[in-house]
Amino acid sequence: MPTIDTDDGTTLYYEWAGKEDGPVLVLSNSLGASLGMWDDQVAAFGERFHLLRYDDRGHGKSAAPEGPYSLDRLGKDVVALLDALGLDKVSWCGLSKGGMLGMWLGSKHPERIDKLVLADTAAYMPPPELWNERAATARDKGLQAMAPAILERWFTAAFREASPEAVEKVREMIVATPGEGYAATCEALRDMDQRTAIRSIEAPTLVVVGADDPATPPDQARAIHQAIPGARLAILDNAAHLSNIEQANIFNEVVLGFLGG
Numbered sequence: 700m701p702t703i704d705t706d707d708g709t710t711l712y713y714e715w716a717g718k719e720d721g722p723v724l725v726l727s728n729s730l731g732a733s734l735g736m737w738d739d740q741v742a743a744f745g746e747r748f749h750l751l752r753y754d755d756r757g758h759g760k761s762a763a764p765e766g767p768y769s770l771d772r773l774g775k776d777v778v779a780l781l782d783a784l785g786l787d788k789v790s791w792c793g794l795s796k797g798g799m800l801g802m803w804l805g806s807k808h809p810e811r812i813d814k815l816v817l818a819d820t821a822a823y824m825p826p827p828e829l830w831n832e833r834a835a836t837a838r839d840k841g842l843q844a845m846a847p848a849i850l851e852r853w854f855t856a857a858f859r860e861a862s863p864e865a866v867e868k869v870r871e872m873i874v875a876t877p878g879e880g881y882a883a884t885c886e887a888l889r890d891m892d893q894r895t896a897i898r899s900i901e902a903p904t905l906v907v908v909g910a911d912d913p914a915t916p917p918d919q920a921r922a923i924h925q926a927i928p929g930a931r932l933a934i935l936d937n938a939a940h941l942s943n944i945e946q947a948n949i950f951n952e953v954v955l956g957f958l959g960g
């Protein structure tokens with residue numbers, strides 16, 4: 700199993716796919732999801748890019764040490780992964796938490812980022828009480844109890860009705876997420892505020908959001924778009940939070956158009 704160990708001994712799992720001699724594109728996951736959330740992108744993106752998918756600590760096949768975590772800690776994990784794989788500079792496509800990490804990298808390690816795609820994400824997500832409640836529920840009851848509400852935020856009612864198999868696949872990712880890993884990551888997002896930092900991002904940036912996303916609504920995407928010099932904005936109709944799954948073909952077209960695919 701391909702893994703690396705971070706400076707604090709946490710094991711991170713990763714996978715390669717796509718064009719081996721192509722430029723590297725990292726796909727970074729949402730809170731509560733594993734790298735399988737990008738399955739609908741692998742064929743399309745892999746024709747041009749060497750795709751690196753990975754699971755953050757607390758998620759998927761990576762280790763889930765006791766929290767709380769911080770965005771800096773999650774970001775340092777990414778840098779450790781890139782260093783271990785000998786990757787000096789990559790393009791980045793992150794959704795939700797993955798987008799937050801993309802902003803972190805773009806502002807703190809601009810030399811590592813070629814192009815940046817920030818999907819269904821936010822630079823700041825109050826109130827802290829919301830995250831404290833989610834963390835407590837995850838630790839006390841696990842993700843099984845939380846999955847129905849998460850799926851309602853992640854997909855429109857129409858998609859949940861029309862595509863039950865796709866929704867079930869995501870539900871299985873959610874319930875497989877360790878309660879401590881989810882909770883500790885909630886605490887990282889609770890404490891995040893990148894509204895000022897992202898103004899320094901120089902990498903060409905595309906901001907993507909589902910028009911019906913209740914988790915990180917279009918207004919938050921517009922705020923990121925306005926803060927990052929020269930950024931582009933794409934709002935996808937008939938999509939909620941996981942716009943890369945609900946509108947996979949349009950998402951792929953928009954992102955590849957930006958990346959030059």
